[in-house]
Amino acid sequence: MSAMFELLATDPLSRARLGRLTTARGVIDTPVFMPVGTQASVKALDPRELREMGTQIILGNTYHLSIRPGLDIIRAGGGLHQFMNWPAPILTDSGGFQVFSLAKIRKVTAHGVQFRSHLDGSPLFLGPKEAMEIQRTLGSDIAMVFDECPPHDCSPKEAQGAVTRTLRWAAECREQPRLPGQAVFGIVQGGVNAQLREQCAKALVALDFDGYAVGGVSVGEPEHEMMKAIELSEPFLPADRPRYAMGLGTPAQLVELVARGIDMFDCVLPTRVARNGTAFTRHGTFSVKGGAVKADFNPIDPDCRCFACRHFTRAYLRHLLNVNEILGLRMLSVHNSHFYLDVMAEIRAHIAAGTFPEYRRQFAATYVPSQKIMAGRRAAVSKQLIQTIE
Amino acid sequence: MSAMFELLATDPLSRARLGRLTTARGVIDTPVFMPVGTQASVKALDPRELREMGTQIILGNTYHLSIRPGLDIIRAGGGLHQFMNWPAPILTDSGGFQVFSLAKIRKVTAHGVQFRSHLDGSPLFLGPKEAMEIQRTLGSDIAMVFDECPPHDCSPKEAQGAVTRTLRWAAECREQPRLPGQAVFGIVQGGVNAQLREQCAKALVALDFDGYAVGGVSVGEPEHEMMKAIELSEPFLPADRPRYAMGLGTPAQLVELVARGIDMFDCVLPTRVARNGTAFTRHGTFSVKGGAVKADFNPIDPDCRCFACRHFTRAYLRHLLNVNEILGLRMLSVHNSHFYLDVMAEIRAHIAAGTFPEYRRQFAATYVPSQKIMAGRRAAVSKQLIQTIE
Numbered sequence: 001m002s003a004m005f006e007l008l009a010t011d012p013l014s015r016a017r018l019g020r021l022t023t024a025r026g027v028i029d030t031p032v033f034m035p036v037g038t039q040a041s042v043k044a045l046d047p048r049e050l051r052e053m054g055t056q057i058i059l060g061n062t063y064h065l066s067i068r069p070g071l072d073i074i075r076a077g078g079g080l081h082q083f084m085n086w087p088a089p090i091l092t093d094s095g096g097f098q099v100f101s102l103a104k105i106r107k108v109t110a111h112g113v114q115f116r117s118h119l120d121g122s123p124l125f126l127g128p129k130e131a132m133e134i135q136r137t138l139g140s141d142i143a144m145v146f147d148e149c150p151p152h153d154c155s156p157k158e159a160q161g162a163v164t165r166t167l168r169w170a171a172e173c174r175e176q177p178r179l180p181g182q183a184v185f186g187i188v189q190g191g192v193n194a195q196l197r198e199q200c201a202k203a204l205v206a207l208d209f210d211g212y213a214v215g216g217v218s219v220g221e222p223e224h225e226m227m228k229a230i231e232l233s234e235p236f237l238p239a240d241r242p243r244y245a246m247g248l249g250t251p252a253q254l255v256e257l258v259a260r261g262i263d264m265f266d267c268v269l270p271t272r273v274a275r276n277g278t279a280f281t282r283h284g285t286f287s288v289k290g291g292a293v294k295a296d297f298n299p300i301d302p303d304c305r306c307f308a309c310r311h312f313t314r315a316y317l318r319h320l321l322n323v324n325e326i327l328g329l330r331m332l333s334v335h336n337s338h339f340y341l342d343v344m345a346e347i348r349a350h351i352a353a354g355t356f357p358e359y360r361r362q363f364a365a366t367y368v369p370s371q372k373i374m375a376g377r378r379a380a381v382s383k384q385l386i387q388t389i390e
Numbered sequence: 391m392s393a394m395f396e397l398l399a400t401d402p403l404s405r406a407r408l409g410r411l412t413t414a415r416g417v418i419d420t421p422v423f424m425p426v427g428t429q430a431s432v433k434a435l436d437p438r439e440l441r442e443m444g445t446q447i448i449l450g451n452t453y454h455l456s457i458r459p460g461l462d463i464i465r466a467g468g469g470l471h472q473f474m475n476w477p478a479p480i481l482t483d484s485g486g487f488q489v490f491s492l493a494k495i496r497k498v499t500a501h502g503v504q505f506r507s508h509l510d511g512s513p514l515f516l517g518p519k520e521a522m523e524i525q526r527t528l529g530s531d532i533a534m535v536f537d538e539c540p541p542h543d544c545s546p547k548e549a550q551g552a553v554t555r556t557l558r559w560a561a562e563c564r565e566q567p568r569l570p571g572q573a574v575f576g577i578v579q580g581g582v583n584a585q586l587r588e589q590c591a592k593a594l595v596a597l598d599f600d601g602y603a604v605g606g607v608s609v610g611e612p613e614h615e616m617m618k619a620i621e622l623s624e625p626f627l628p629a630d631r632p633r634y635a636m637g638l639g640t641p642a643q644l645v646e647l648v649a650r651g652i653d654m655f656d657c658v659l660p661t662r663v664a665r666n667g668t669a670f671t672r673h674g675t676f677s678v679k680g681g682a683v684k685a686d687f688n689p690i691d692p693d694c695r696c697f698a699c700r701h702f703t704r705a706y707l708r709h710l711l712n713v714n715e716i717l718g719l720r721m722l723s724v725h726n727s728h729f730y731l732d733v734m735a736e737i738r739a740h741i742a743a744g745t746f747p748e749y750r751r752q753f754a755a756t757y758v759p760s761q762k763i764m765a766g767r768r769a770a771v772s773k774q775l776i777q778t779i780e
Contacts, residue, residue, distance in 0.1 A: 040706070041715040047701070069684070069709040076685050077705055085701050294459070295466050311437070311475050315467055316430070319459040325431040326716060 003183035015261035024181030063098035079139030152221035201236035218247030274332035405651035414571030453488035469529030591626035608637030664722035696728035
C-alpha cells in the first residue's frame with residue numbers, strides 16, 4: 001500500500017474518526033481540509049501563507065493543469081510540487097468531474113471521454129489510462145481514479161450507466177503504473193440510489209484502493225441528498241482506509257460529514273466567497289463590504305489567530321474591498337482558508353478528547369448557514385453541468 | 391525643525407548625496423524610494439512584504455483617502471498608520487496633483503480649488519488650509535504643501551500663475567498648525583522656465599521648509615524636460631534639507647536624478663507594470679507573459695533576493711499571469727518594488743564607497759530603457775490631465 005492510514009480514535013456517539021495518513025511527502029492529520037489549487041495556485045495565497053495557516057495537503061486539478069500550462073511544462077519543471085514550490089503533499093483529481101461539467105462533451109466510450117477544451121475547443125480525450133498517466137506526470141502523492149460524475153438529477157438509467165463505467169474505469173486505473181509511493185483512491189458514484197451506492201462501494205473495496213472518495217456530491221444537489229449520498233456509501237468502506245468527500249462543503253456541513261465518517265475534504269468556498277467580500281466566522285458568514293462595519297475596528301474574528309485577524313480591522317478590509325485593492329480579497333482568502341483549517345484542528349482535538357458530540361452540537365447551535373451561499377453554490381454548479389452525455 | 395536631515399557624504403563627480411532623514415517614526419536612509427500606497431495599500435502587497443524588501447517609508451494620497459474611506463473613518467481608526475497597520479514613516483501628498491489631473495476642475499481661486507470628485511461628482515474644495523488639515527488627520531510624518539501642478543505644455547502665463555499661487559499657498563501651509571513632529575515640504579513649480587524655477591525655489595527656501603520637492607514633473611513631459619526641471623530647481627535648494635522628485639521615474643531615471651542631487655522618490659511604475667506582467671531587471675524590463683519564458687525555470691533575476699525570486703520560476707509566474715491567478719501579479723509587484731528599493735540601496739552603498747560614478751556609468755550601459763513603458767507612462771499622464779483650468 002502506498003499510503004498508510006492509522007485510525008487513532010473514534011467518536012462513540014457518531015462515526016467521526018481521528019486518523020493519520022502517511023504519504024511520500026509527509027503526514028496528514030485527519031479529518032483534514034485541503035485548500036484547492038486548481039491552476040497550480042491556491043487562489044490569492046502563497047505557499048508561505050498556506051504553511052502558516054497549517055495546510056498539510058492541497059489539491060490540484062488534472063483537467064485544468066493539463067490544458068494550462070500543459071504537461072510538457074510541468075514535466076520540464078520537475079513535476080507539480082516543484083513547479084509551484086509546494087513540497088508538501090498534493091492530491092490530484094482525475095479530471096472526471098471537470099470533463100462532465102466544464103467540457104463540451106462529445107462522446108462517452110468504453111475507454112473514456114472524447115471532448116473539447118472549454119478554453120479553445122481543441123479536441124481532447126480523457127480515460128482511465130490518460131488520467132493516471134497525467135497524474136504520474138504531475139507527481140501527486142494521492143491520485144484519484146477517472147470516474148463518471150453525472151448530474152444529481154439524472155435518470156436511473158444514466159446513474160446505473162455511470163456506476164458501470166466508473167467501476168470499469170476504476171479497475172483500469174488500478175492496473176496502471178504509478179509513481180513510487182503514489183497512492184490511488186477509488187470514487188463511489190451512484191447518486192442517492194442505495195443499491196447503486198452499495199454496489200459501487202463494495203466493488204471498489206474489492207479492488208483494494210489506498211482510500212475511497214464519495215463522488216457525485218457537490219453537483220448541485222440539495223443538502224439532504226448530499227448527506228444521503230454519504231450515508232449510503234460510508235458503511236461499505238473499510239475502517240482502515242481514509243474517506244474523502246469530494247468538493248464539500250460549508251463549515252457546518254463539514255462538521256456533519258465528519259460525524260458521518262468522512263476524513264478528507266476539499267472546497268473552493270473559502271477563497272471563492274472571499275473574492276466577493278464574505279468572511280466565515282463561528283456564527284456564520286458576513287459581508288465585510290457592508291456599511292455595518294465601516295467604522296468597526298475589530299478584526300474579522302477577535303478569537304482568530306490568522307494573519308488577517310492579527311493585523312487588520314474590519315473597517316480597513318471593507319475599505320480595501322470597496323476600492324478594489326487586492327490586499328482585501330487576499331486577506332479574506334487568508335482568513336477563510338484559515339477558518340476551515342482551524343475548524344478541522346478543533347474537530348481533531350475534540351475527537352481525541354472524546355468531546356466531539358458536544359462540539360458538534362455547539363457548532364450547529366452557533367453557526368447560522370448562509371442560504372445565499374448555499375443557493376449560490378447550487379446555481380453555480382448547475383450552470384457548469386452541461387447535460388449532453390450521449 | 392520637525393525632521394532632521396544629515397548629509398553623510400557627497401559624490402565629488404556629481405551632485406549625488408548620501409543622507410539620513412530622522413522622522414517621528416523612524417530613520418530613513420537616502421536616497422530612498424517610497425512605494426506608493428494611494429488608497430492605504432501599496433497595490434497587491436502587505437506590510438510584512440514591504441518590510442521584508444526594506445521599505446523605510448511609503449506614500450499615501452490625500453485626495454484619494456479623503457474621498458474613500460473618508461477622514462471620519464481614518465480619524466476613528468486612529469490615523470492612517472494605525473488604519474493600514476504601517477507603523478513606519480508615511481509621506482502624504484497634498485492632493486494638489488490629483489485635483490489638477492483627476493478631478494473635473496470648476497474654479498481656481500486665491501484660496502484653493504473648487505472641483506468635483508472624479509468618483510461621484512460631488513462638490514469638493516481643497517486649498518492650503520484644507521490640505522494641511524487633512525494631512526494632520528491622516529497623521530503623516532511628512533506632509534506636502536498644496537501646490538498648483540499645471541500640464542507640462544501650459545502657456546507661460548499659466549506657468550507664472552501656477553507659481554504665484556503655489557507660493558501663496560505654500561506660505562499659508564507653512565502657517566497652519568501641524569502635528570508634533572510632522573515635517574512639511576515645499577514644492578517647486580515653474581515648468582522648464584529657468585527664471586520661474588529659480589524664483590519659486592528661492593521663495594520657498596525663504597519660508598524655511600523641512601524639505602523641498604520638485605513638482606511639475608511626471609506630468610507627461612519628455613525625459614529631457616523632466617531632467618531640465620530638476621536641474622533648474624536643485625541649485626537653489628539648501629544642502630541641509632532633503633530633496634524629493636515627485637512621481638518619478640524609471641530605474642535609469644532614478645540613478646540620473648540621484649546624480650542631479652535628488653534624495654527621495656515615489657513612483658507607481660513598479661506595481662503598475664507588474665499588473666501587466668512586466669518585470670524590472672538590471673538589463674531593463676521584460677514581459678513575464680511572453681512565450682520565451684514558458685519553459686524557463688530560472689527566477690526573474692538569478693541575483694535577486696526578493697521573495698518572488700527566491701521561491702518561483704519565470705515559467706511558473708508566466709503560467710500564473712496567463713491564467714489570471716492573483717499570485718502572479720502579487721509576485722511581480724514584490725519583485726519590481728524590491729528592485730527599486732535594491733537599486734536605492736546600491737546607490738547608497740556606492741556613494742558611501744566613493745564609487746557612484748562607476749555605478750552610474752555601469753547602470754546606464756547595462757539598463758535598456760523600455761520605450762513602451764516610457765511612452766505608455768506619458769500617454770497615461772496626458773490622459774489624466776484635463777486642461778480646463780478657468
